Amino acid sequence: MDIPFATIERLAIYVRCLRHLKEKGVKKISSFEMAINTRTTPEQVRKDLSYFGKFGKTGEGYDVETLLKKLDKILKTKRKWNVAIIGAGSLGTALSRYKGFKEVGYDVKALFDIDPEKINKKTNGIPVYHIEKFGEVVDKENIEIAIVAVPTEAVSDIEGILAKSKIKGILNFAPVTLNLKTRRKIVILDVDLTQKLYIISYLIKNKWEE
Amino acid sequence: MDIPFATIERLAIYVRCLRHLKEKGVKKISSFEMAINTRTTPEQVRKDLSYFGKFGKTGEGYDVETLLKKLDKILKTKRKWNVAIIGAGSLGTALSRYKGFKEVGYDVKALFDIDPEKINKKTNGIPVYHIEKFGEVVDKENIEIAIVAVPTEAVSDIEGILAKSKIKGILNFAPVTLNLKTRRKIVILDVDLTQKLYIISYLIKNKWEE
Missing domain, CATH: 3.40.50.720 (NAD(P)-binding Rossmann-like Domain)
Known part of the structure; x- marks a missing residue:
């Protein structure tokens, strides 16, 4: 799959945002809040994540910990x-x-x-x-x-x-x-x-x- | 005019690229070469520049010095x-x-x-x-x-x-x-x-x- 470079750049920013939310004890985040925190648009957040399968249910937002784990896996950020x-x-x-x-x-x-x-x-x-x-x-x-x-x-x-x-x-x-x-x-x-x-x-x- | 943030980010990279070309004495650059030098696509280069009017003629490429001057003006990079x-x-x-x-x-x-x-x-x-x-x-x-x-x-x-x-x-x-x-x-x-x-x-x- 050919993922646009700009998407990868934003994924790295989403990871940073999700890490902060997790530390603060936040459980759920909508694409709207995610967009504000990462200076992009909700449509962009949804589009970026859609490259890697389905995350979360419409209207319920994303589960912070699950999404972070998946992005960590995609970006290989868990490896040393x-x-x-x-x-x-x-x-x-x-x-x-x-x-x-x-x-x-x-x-x-x-x-x-x-x-x-x-x-x-x-x-x-x-x-x-x-x-x-x-x-x-x-x-x-x-x-x-x-x-x-x-x-x-x-x-x-x-x-x-x-x-x-x-x-x-x-x-x-x-x-x-x-x-x-x-x-x-x-x-x-x-x-x-x-x-x-x-x-x-x-x-x-x-x-x-x- | 509402310019996408990603475009502004790329303009700053185009400026850097054009500065190097100017120093090397290069006079003309195509959107294709510009894309290779800035890790994007020729379509993206043309789209980004189209926000700010018409630059260069089709098939002739951009004049390095003229384009650099215009981008410097847009980004206010000439000011201290x-x-x-x-x-x-x-x-x-x-x-x-x-x-x-x-x-x-x-x-x-x-x-x-x-x-x-x-x-x-x-x-x-x-x-x-x-x-x-x-x-x-x-x-x-x-x-x-x-x-x-x-x-x-x-x-x-x-x-x-x-x-x-x-x-x-x-x-x-x-x-x-x-x-x-x-x-x-x-x-x-x-x-x-x-x-x-x-x-x-x-x-x-x-x-x-x-």
Whole structure:
């Protein structure tokens, strides 16, 4: 089944919303409330969920715990994933400290850098290796996901290293597109921190200035 | 005109793509190439751009510079925006160092925290103030956008401060929903760092395990 990418993006937001509701002890949620909490429309919620079979009965809303379990299963969010962060600069270090990752099953096993001052030390309890050890550590620690947090000028140096490794997915925070021709099967997702600021300014302009 | 939020999100990605093309000296781009570069479909690109009038001629592709100028105008990306970051911890500090913001017109004018060790010092050249000075500094520096980078447990302490301030938009990195009942006009956008990892794992699963 070919699920639109935008649906997958929203599923991840629904999971977050359902987690909060579950923690608060909420049992049922309508597609209307779900839409408000996730900034979409009730029609969109129903359409997104319809890809994966029938959830809940009309007029009764969704059972929070059941729906969360099913979405967790669809997104594979219940599995553990080992993660490496490339770049032990301020962003890489901040990401390695981010508690939210471990809570939902993403375990940062290693940081990589080229700075001799940082290598062979631990940052927040996570070992920092020289980038030339990347393939070896990925194998040893069963790392499947790499987070790229290097400056733009360092990106071309790590492309070959990533392409040769057993990494399956890359989350790229560098503001350039990664070019991994040799390993097309690697899944790459770009995180553009400025994109969100663009959107905020557009929304401000529309709400405050017109 | 009511533009779908998903379109605005994609416009911000088109801007990024067009900037790169312009830097590389590319003059023309088809909706097909644009779609590949931004992970969407040619139909989607054409539909998104159709909201804002007619761009380019059929079969000729878009003129990179003209389209970029128009999108910059729509998204108000040519204006300067002053930004405050709340939370001078590892994430807030990393965001204050992020060069990409200033390059596209977002100027971080102040950091806020409650830690006496950090206050009244400068981090990356940006002054760190006590959070109780927030309203005052926002007025003085004409700050319109706040980036929230505090731990979950500190969120409730800053909601009132944000609600009382003249802030127009908030980019929230804390993994909880902000509750600013008193100032409904404030635009809030959540950045969920774990959401992208969920999506990566889903894509890995689909590409590698099925």
